[in-house]
Amino acid sequence: xxxxxxxKGFGVCVNGGNTCVGVTDIQWDNPDQAQISGDTHxxxxxWYPTTAMSSVSxxxxxxxxxxxxxxxAEGYAAVVFSDNGIGPTVGSCKNFxxxxxxxxxxxxxxxxxxxxxxxxxxxPAQHPYPVVLFSHGTCANRNTYSCICTKLAEEGYVVFSxxxxxxxxxxxxxxxxxxxxxxxxxxxxHVHKEFLRxxxxxxxxxxxxxxxxSSGTVPPGVQLTVGKGRTSGPEKGPEPGxxxxxxxxxxxxxxRVALAGHSFGASTVSALVAEDPGFPCAIALDPAWAxxxxxxxxxxxxxxxxxxxxxxxxxxxxxxxxxxxVRSGHLQETVLAAASRRQLxxxxxxxxxxxxxxxxxxxxxxxxxxxxxxDALVLFAGKTSxxxxxxxxxxxxxxxxxxxxxxxxxxxxxKRHIPEAGxxxxxxxxxxxxxGLSKQVATVPLQQEEDAVYKSILGDKCALFKMRT
Numbered sequence: 001x002x003x004x005x006x007x008k009g010f011g012v013c014v015n016g017g018n019t020c021v022g023v024t025d026i027q028w029d030n031p032d033q034a035q036i037s038g039d040t041h042x043x044x045x046x047w048y049p050t051t052a053m054s055s056v057s058x059x060x061x062x063x064x065x066x067x068x069x070x071x072x073a074e075g076y077a078a079v080v081f082s083d084n085g086i087g088p089t090v091g092s093c094k095n096f097x098x099x100x101x102x103x104x105x106x107x108x109x110x111x112x113x114x115x116x117x118x119x120x121x122x123x124p125a126q127h128p129y130p131v132v133l134f135s136h137g138t139c140a141n142r143n144t145y146s147c148i149c150t151k152l153a154e155e156g157y158v159v160f161s162x163x164x165x166x167x168x169x170x171x172x173x174x175x176x177x178x179x180x181x182x183x184x185x186x187x188x189x190h191v192h193k194e195f196l197r198x199x200x201x202x203x204x205x206x207x208x209x210x211x212x213x214s215s216g217t218v219p220p221g222v223q224l225t226v227g228k229g230r231t232s233g234p235e236k237g238p239e240p241g242x243x244x245x246x247x248x249x250x251x252x253x254x255x256r257v258a259l260a261g262h263s264f265g266a267s268t269v270s271a272l273v274a275e276d277p278g279f280p281c282a283i284a285l286d287p288a289w290a291x292x293x294x295x296x297x298x299x300x301x302x303x304x305x306x307x308x309x310x311x312x313x314x315x316x317x318x319x320x321x322x323x324x325x326v327r328s329g330h331l332q333e334t335v336l337a338a339a340s341r342r343q344l345x346x347x348x349x350x351x352x353x354x355x356x357x358x359x360x361x362x363x364x365x366x367x368x369x370x371x372x373x374x375d376a377l378v379l380f381a382g383k384t385s386x387x388x389x390x391x392x393x394x395x396x397x398x399x400x401x402x403x404x405x406x407x408x409x410x411x412x413x414x415k416r417h418i419p420e421a422g423x424x425x426x427x428x429x430x431x432x433x434x435x436g437l438s439k440q441v442a443t444v445p446l447q448q449e450e451d452a453v454y455k456s457i458l459g460d461k462c463a464l465f466k467m468r469t
Contacts, residue, residue: 021153022050022120023064024244025142026160028209028222029175036165036178038201042209043175045142046224047149047159048129052120062118066143066379067109071180075171077102078183079139112379114146119224121247122158128214128253130418133206134161135199137263137288137374138168139183144374145262151407157414158252160206166195168264176221192264192291199268200276203259207278211254218245255441256280256418260410262373266310267291270335273306274298280443281306281358281417283410285373286313289335290328299334307358307446308339309413309454311406314396314463315369317362336360340468341445359446361413363454364464365405367396373406397461408457416453417444445469 023045030040067073081098122129132152136144142163149159165172165181172181212218224244259269259282266287273282274297287310289299297303316326325332339360371377377399419442446469455465 019049019123019154019156020052021047021116021150022052022118022122023047023114023116024119024224025173026209026222026224027173027175028205028219029178030221031176036174038166038198039205041165041175041178042162042202042205043142043165043173044160044162044206045149047116047146047153047161049123049125049153049156049158050117050120051123052117064114064116064118065110066112066114066146066375067106068143069171069173070106070110071173071182072141072143072171073102073106073109075141075169075182076105076139079170082183108379114143114150116146116150116153119244121243122251124247125156125251128251128256129156129158130256130258130414131158131160131210131252131254132258132260132414133203133210133269134159135203135259135261135265135268136161136164136169137261137265139170140262140265140374141169141171144170144376147375147378147403148260148373148407148410151403152410152414155411158210160210162202162206164195164199164202164265166198166202168195168199175223193293195264196268196271196291196293199265200272203268203272204276204278207254207257210252210257213245213248214250214252214254216249257441258282258414258418260285262286263288263370264291270308271296271298273308274302274304274338277304277306278441279304279306280419280441281308281413283309283311283413285311285406286316286370287335288328289331292331297338299331299338302339302357305341305356305358305443305445307417307444308335308360309409310335310360310362311373311409312362312364312464313368313370313372314364314366317364318463332362336362336466336468358417358443359467359469361446361450361454361468362464362466363409363458363462365397365402365458366461366463368402368463369396372397372399372402378403401461405458405461409454412453412457416450417446419444 025045027043028041029036033040077098080101134145134149142161145161149161152159163169163172165174167181167184170183174181209222212222257279259273259279261269262285266284267289269282270284270287271292273279292298317332319325339357341357341359365372446467448467448469451467455462
């Protein structure tokens with residue numbers, strides 16, 4: 001991965017893929033409901049393989065940018081200068097610094113052209129594509145993890161990066177005519193638990209949208225759009241034509257929808273995959289385990305047979321000098337144990353003797369920090385590294401190498417645990433359907449021999465490795 005500088009613009013690029021990547025924004029809302037809910041409202045961005053030719057200067061489709069609207073910059077500024085942020089919080093100094101930071105972030109983000117093509121059709125394939133739903137962390141949005149999403153799309157996955165409307169995103173472009181939601185600041189712990197459940201519902205709704213797009217029977221209120229309602233920004237333009245939506249018909253596999261997320265998003269997907277058998281596996285990037293409620297299956301005993309990969313940061317998941325871990329890292333062992341395979345009894349509400357818990361693997365790249373998994377360290381590299389130092393951010397691991405290792409670990413896990421169509425890999429499955437979706441999809445439990453694969457990717461950059469099958 002490298003940061004391409006062209007004139008005044010920056011392009012976050014991912015090397016190594018042989019496929020061009022398209023993106024389009026997706027939104028769904030039930031206009032009959034006055035208040036939004038996770039069951040009836042979801043927004044985000046799709047990243048997918050395309051046959052369109054990629055050119056930074058003249059792409060066949062539209063251009064895509066890291067910050068497509070000024071309100072995302074305002075949201076990041078609201079995060080930095082909140083009561084729990086790193087900037088000054090009182091007086092005229094705060095207002096001036098906040099405005100300056102917002103303007104600078106907008107200049108950087110709106111000139112950061114992503115190496116993707118906007119609103120072009122999905123590349124035809126012999127079999128339907130597997131899908132990854134990506135859940136962002138607190139203060140992030142649909143574009144914060146563009147490097148990871150682009151790489152997964154290059155390798156043949158369709159990624160739906162959800163922009164959560166639970167008040168934790170830096171900014172959310174709501175569906176329909178509902179306007180924008182900008183970060184409102186930190187909340188109390190009990191409210192975070194409510195947000196977690198809301199986010200889980202949004203992920204389930206996103207899976208329904210994947211199934212609807214693939215079936216061609218899209219419910220009213222669904223739009224593939226370049227940003228209806230945006231008042232400013234480099235991506236402003238007309239809604240794409242019908243060929244875009246038609247290209248998804250029959251092309252997505254609703255029974256091969258995996259989960260991935262970072263920080264709060266990592267906790268979200270871990271909680272969901274532990275209780276909803278409709279997802280074959282999940283990847284948690286530097287999870288904040290304290291956001292799970294104490295009696296949740298992710299911390300007690302999984303109700304599914306889906307495996308979990310945890311890629312933690314050195315900063316959060318290795319002991320400090322006093323032996324303690326930050327951000328409730330002590331709960332990691334609890335999660336690993338809960339995800340281990342076991343035999344369910346009839347009291348679990350399933351057939352006695354059926355398998356539960358697909359196992360879990362945890363890897364930690366040496367020198368990585370919580371920000372290693374986002375675009376930030378790559379985007380603000382070089383001449384703007386002073387900004388990272390001012391914000392107390394950074395990494396002992398080269399940012400580009402950190403993202404490269406993360407993507408390689410994710411791909412190795414996904415290729416093993418989302419079985420390809422016609423694969424002979426041994427799975428645990430059920431054909432029962434609910435509303436057109438499998439109540440339980442095929443899963444591939446973690447195998448002990450996988451440890452060599454994940455260890456070899458990190459090599460001497462492996463600070464910590466644990467596996468529970």
